[in-house]
Amino acid sequence: MERVVVIDFETTGLSPAQGDRATEIAAVIVHNGSVLDRYQSLMNAGVSIPSHIQNLTGISSAMVRAAPSAARVMREVFEFVGDLPLVAHNASFDSKFWDAELERLGLHRRQAFACSMLLSRRILPQAPSHKLEALAEFAGLPSKGRFHRALADAEMAASLLLRLEEELGRQFGVHDVSHALLRRIQKAPKQELRRILDELPERTPPTIMSAR
DNA sequence: TGCCAGGCCCTCTTTAGGGCCTT
Numbered sequence: 076m077e078r079v080v081v082i083d084f085e086t087t088g089l090s091p092a093q094g095d096r097a098t099e100i101a102a103v104i105v106h107n108g109s110v111l112d113r114y115q116s117l118m119n120a121g122v123s124i125p126s127h128i129q130n131l132t133g134i135s136s137a138m139v140r141a142a143p144s145a146a147r148v149m150r151e152v153f154e155f156v157g158d159l160p161l162v163a164h165n166a167s168f169d170s171k172f173w174d175a176e177l178e179r180l181g182l183h184r185r186q187a188f189a190c191s192m193l194l195s196r197r198i199l200p201q202a203p204s205h206k207l208e209a210l211a212e213f214a215g216l217p218s219k220g221r222f223h224r225a226l227a228d229a230e231m232a233a234s235l236l237l238r239l240e241e242e243l244g245r246q247f248g249v250h251d252v253s254h255a256l257l258r259r260i261q262k263a264p265k266q267e268l269r270r271i272l273d274e275l276p277e278r279t280p281p282t283i284m285s286a287r
Numbered sequence: 288t289g290c291c292a293g294g295c296c297c298t299c300t301t302t303a304g305g306g307c308c309t310t
Binding site: 087206207 | 295
């Protein structure tokens with residue numbers, strides 16, 4: 076797969092439209108089955124963190140007060156990500172915060188998101204839950220640290236993405252999956268997924284390695 | 288006082304309701 080960036084936000088709540096702000100972000104560049112580079116930082120948006128969120132993430136108001144400004148962090152991660160396509164687990168959530176935090180700086184998103192949750196619902200429909208933590212256990216992915224911290228969750232979502240890519244090859248014979256194809260798959264009606272993948276020009280039969 | 292997210296997806300559906308998932 077082309078290089079993609081898996082991102083994860085920790086925030087003060089669920090909705091930037093309701094005044095919630097980002098408190099931490101991580102971005103992981105993935106290419107050819109492995110992590111090439113990482114960015115992670117807490118950020119100070121000048122807000123306090125509700126107690127139930129502190130309990131969930133372990134991120135306290137004191138921790139973000141000591142962190143660099145949200146503006147500085149978002150500019151850094153915007154540069155780090157560049158034009159690479161984005162992936163997140165439940166991307167409708169992270170894309171809202173990505174757009175809202177950039178908007179405050181007069182910046183705008185340059186690329187589309189793919190969603191590892193929507194993909195896992197199609198490629199691993201037998202999983203008992205499609206929460207990131209539950210999928211990690213279901214798929215036997217190695218631990219990346221405490222869940223609900225940005226870098227651990229971004230790395231876990233990256234591992235999940237690589238597993239999903241393997242499953243596309245194993246189940247459907249689809250290899251070298253592009254970000255654009257991931258977005259097609261995540262939007263495909265479940266009942267039509269196999270037909271859609273069978274008709275892909277990208278689909279290639281398993282290759283036979285020849286000795287040189 | 289009472290309200291307070293929103294997109295996806297399933298079903299007892301489409302003139303709707305409710306669970307999942309993110310913090």
